Amino acid sequence: MTTTGITTGGAGRLPVPPRPRRIAAVGSAVVLIVLMVVAHAVAWRETEFSVGALADGWRGMVEFLGEAIPPDLSDTTLERGLGACVVTLAIGLLGTTFSIPFSLVLALLGSRTTSRSPVVYQAARFVMSFFRAVPDIVFALIFVTAVGLGPFAGVLALICHNTGVMGKLWSEAMEEIDEGPVEALRTAGASSVQIASHVVLPSAAPQFVGLLLYRFDVNVRSSLVLGLVGAGGIGFLINKSIQLFRFDEMMTYIVMILALIVAVDVLSGKIRHRLSDA
Amino acid sequence: MPAQTNSPTAPEVGTATLSVRGLTKRYGDRTVLDGLDFDVGAGEVVSVLGANGSGKSTALRCVVGLVRPEGGSITVAGRTVTPGVPLSEVAMVFQRIHLVPRRSVLDNVCAGALGRLPLAQSWATWAFPQDLREEAMACLDRVGLADRAHDRAGRLSGGQQQRVAIARALCQRARVLLADEPVSALDPAAAESVMRLLHSLATEDRIAVAAVLHQPDLARRYSDRVVGLAEGRLEFALPAEELGDHRIDELYAADYRAEGAAL
Ligand SMILES: Nc1ncnc2c1ncn2[C@@H]1O[C@H](COP(=O)(O)OP(=O)(O)O)[C@@H](O)[C@H]1O
Ligand SMILES: [Mg+2]
Numbered sequence: 189m190t191t192t193g194i195t196t197g198g199a200g201r202l203p204v205p206p207r208p209r210r211i212a213a214v215g216s217a218v219v220l221i222v223l224m225v226v227a228h229a230v231a232w233r234e235t236e237f238s239v240g241a242l243a244d245g246w247r248g249m250v251e252f253l254g255e256a257i258p259p260d261l262s263d264t265t266l267e268r269g270l271g272a273c274v275v276t277l278a279i280g281l282l283g284t285t286f287s288i289p290f291s292l293v294l295a296l297l298g299s300r301t302t303s304r305s306p307v308v309y310q311a312a313r314f315v316m317s318f319f320r321a322v323p324d325i326v327f328a329l330i331f332v333t334a335v336g337l338g339p340f341a342g343v344l345a346l347i348c349h350n351t352g353v354m355g356k357l358w359s360e361a362m363e364e365i366d367e368g369p370v371e372a373l374r375t376a377g378a379s380s381v382q383i384a385s386h387v388v389l390p391s392a393a394p395q396f397v398g399l400l401l402y403r404f405d406v407n408v409r410s411s412l413v414l415g416l417v418g419a420g421g422i423g424f425l426i427n428k429s430i431q432l433f434r435f436d437e438m439m440t441y442i443v444m445i446l447a448l449i450v451a452v453d454v455l456s457g458k459i460r461h462r463l464s465d466a
Numbered sequence: 467m468p469a470q471t472n473s474p475t476a477p478e479v480g481t482a483t484l485s486v487r488g489l490t491k492r493y494g495d496r497t498v499l500d501g502l503d504f505d506v507g508a509g510e511v512v513s514v515l516g517a518n519g520s521g522k523s524t525a526l527r528c529v530v531g532l533v534r535p536e537g538g539s540i541t542v543a544g545r546t547v548t549p550g551v552p553l554s555e556v557a558m559v560f561q562r563i564h565l566v567p568r569r570s571v572l573d574n575v576c577a578g579a580l581g582r583l584p585l586a587q588s589w590a591t592w593a594f595p596q597d598l599r600e601e602a603m604a605c606l607d608r609v610g611l612a613d614r615a616h617d618r619a620g621r622l623s624g625g626q627q628q629r630v631a632i633a634r635a636l637c638q639r640a641r642v643l644l645a646d647e648p649v650s651a652l653d654p655a656a657a658e659s660v661m662r663l664l665h666s667l668a669t670e671d672r673i674a675v676a677a678v679l680h681q682p683d684l685a686r687r688y689s690d691r692v693v694g695l696a697e698g699r700l701e702f703a704l705p706a707e708e709l710g711d712h713r714i715d716e717l718y719a720a721d722y723r724a725e726g727a728a729l
Contacts (some may be wrong), residue, residue: 368564372631375530375552376638377581382588386577390568 259439269422269444270321276421277448279339280408283346284400290351295358301370302362316359319352328414342419346407354403361395362388376405394463401456408452412445473671483508483674484529484556484642489538491524491698498524499535500698506642506674513685513706514678516695517720522678525695526644530558542642553642554581559634563627569618571611572642574619575602578637583645598637605636609663625656636667645677649684657681661688666673682714696720 231237296302298312327345337342369387378386389396415423422445429438482505489683491499499521504511516522527533529540531552540547542555545644557578565574573591579598580588587593606612609629614622619630628648635643645664649657665688669674679685685692685706692709702713 203569303525366564368562369566371532372558372560372564373577373580375532375556375558376578376634377552377554378577379580379585381585382580382583385589386569386573386580386591387566390566393568 217346255433256257256419256435256439258436259443260434260436261440265437265440268425269441272415272420272425272441273444273448275339275451276411276415276423276445277408279346279414279419279421280404280452282343283350284354284404284407285342287347287350287354288400290347290462291354291358291441294351294355296384297361298355299359299362299388301365301388302380304380312355312359316352316355319348319466320356321352322349324349324410325413325417328417328419331377332418337418339420342411342414342421345414345419346410348401349410350407354399357403358396361399364395365391373421398460398463401460404414405452405456409449412449467546482506483497483543484676486525486529487539487709489525489528489535489540491521491533493536498698499528499538501538502698503700504676504693504703506676508641508674509668509672509689511668511675511677513607513689513692514676514695514699515680515682515685515714515717516691517718518724520695520717520720521698522695523646524698526558526646526676526678529642530556530644532558552581552611552650553713554638555641556644557638557642558644558646559628559631559635559648560649561625563631565619565627565630565634565650567618569619570616571619571622572599572602573617575605575633575637578602578605578634579639582683602633602637603617605633607631608636608665609633623656624652625659628652628656628660632660632663632667640673642674642676645675646679647678650680664688682709682711685709 190398296314297308298316300309302312303309303312324345327348328341331341331344335344365388369391370383373383373387397465411419412423415421415425416427418424418427426438426441426445429435429441484506486502488505489499489502490497496642502521502525504512504514504525508717514522514525523531528535529542529547531547531550534550542553545553545555547553547556566577569577569591573594576591576594576598579601583594583598587595587598603612603615606615609632611626611629611633612623614626614630619627622630625714633642643664648664649660661684662679664675664677668675677689681690686709687706689706691703692706693703694713696717701717705711
């Protein structure tokens with residue numbers, strides 16, 4: 189080393205140059221923290237958040253649990269619960285599967301990688317945002333008035349909402365693929381449709397399947413909630429037992445649906461893990 | 467095609483397969499290409515040298531329709547290229563190769579033909595006609611990889627993948643092959659085999675090859691002519707054997723300055 193006479197380590201020492209804009213960064217951090225605290229204080233008041241009310245209500249909860257335990261394990265309840273679990277699973281399955289074509293078309297039109305026209309792109313984005321923004325439970329209430337109480341209304345509701353969500357997720361997956369092969373085929377004179385079919389879809393396929401399984405998982409859980417508003421399945425049974433004060437029956441149903449959801453979750457997680465390895 | 471001698475001299479203007487005149491391109495107020503001229507004749511390999519940012523990639527991307535130049539003219543085999551529109555006679559291979567790794571080698575090669583296929587024969591790989599598959603096999607055989615046709619492209623080594631990309635260009639029936647740093651990411655042995663292949667495509671198949679290279683040694687051994695770019699202009703165009711070290715040093719002086727010349 190031929191620099192100065194400082195002889196600490198191998199290379200000596202140098203003063204650290206001051207980092208620019210340090211004070212501005214600290215200032216905006218303080219402002220941000222203050223804003224967050226205020227927001228939480230307002231939210232606390234608006235939600236009537238009260239630890240006291242929770243403590244006072246514990247007796248009611250114990251009473252409720254006393255009636256719910258032991259759960260009703262009679263054959264009729266188990267049989268009815270099992271049948272309703274199948275319906276809940278079926279709503280989730282059809283709701284996911286039948287939204288695939290709509291999601292795919294919207295994703296292709298609403299992804300920067302595949303959509304050449306800004307007008308079409310924005311329109312597809314808007315349609316997807318709309319179906320995503322309207323909660324599935326609202327769709328369920330609308331379809332119940334159209335096709336009546338029952339699982340079919342649930343399937344229709346899930347198709348609508350899932351189309352918006354999965355279309356968005358898929359279009360983002362397509363935007364994340366490597367642009368290189370897209371350019372390479374564009375120089376070969378390939379059209380947008382050909383590029384979608386020969387580069388974008390095969391490149392994004394593992395992500396597509398992973399997101400599909402994730403949405404199936406979510407949709408099975410949603411279909412439980414949809415049942416509560418009359419769209420069939422085990423949610424519907426849970427709602428009925430609450431109205432009849434049959435909390436032991438309700439407990440059986442809850443345990444069953446819990447088992448179903450955990451099973452779906454574990455299974456789809458396993459498959460997705462396999463996919464990301466491959 | 468008329469018989470041509472293998473002389474390394476520049477082809478006459480007008481006979482060149484690829485001819486670029488006065489090419490200009492600006493990004494914002496930065497002039498990246500500033501009236502660039504160069505030619506590549508059928509059957510010759512032209513090496514393109516120049517410091518980082520001198521506009522080599524931009525020039526090739528203009529020719530292939532990925533970048534829309536502001537001025538100048540590009541003609542390929544007598545046809546004028548419309549700015550921003552790819553021409554089937556021109557193919558490009560890239561440093562990062564850009565195959566679809568999950569697709570088979572054969573499907574990747576077939577994709578070179580997409581520009582001339584109707585959608586009914588190309589909406590999916592299983593719609594490809596049989597004669598296209600056979601043509602693609604011949605292209606793969608030309609690059610020495612016919613035995614890997616059904617492997618996934620991502621399984622191949624870097625050098626093999628670059629040869630598959632070249633086979634894709636052949637399946638496109640390109641008469642001009644542009645290569646942007648085709649061997650920069652490859653080990654020396656793979657680089658040699660890719661350069662040998664490019665050279666033989668020029669001499670045997672009469673393809674016009676232009677390759678951006680960073681190794682003067684490869685440029686001297688595998689190309690007929692060398693063009694040097696500096697700040698978006700043609701600095702020199704020489705027969706490869708006349709490329710002296712001082713030329714290289716001048717051309718890359720900007721890079722040495724940028725790296726702080728910390729030696
Ligand atoms: N899309 C772009 N937008 C803005 N500047 C660009 C773009 N592409 C290239 N440039 C600039 O143009 C100059 C030339 O780039 P490039 O052609 O890639 O050089 P080379 O390949 O010779 O290293 C560089 O300074 C680069 O930053
Ligand atoms: Mg470059």
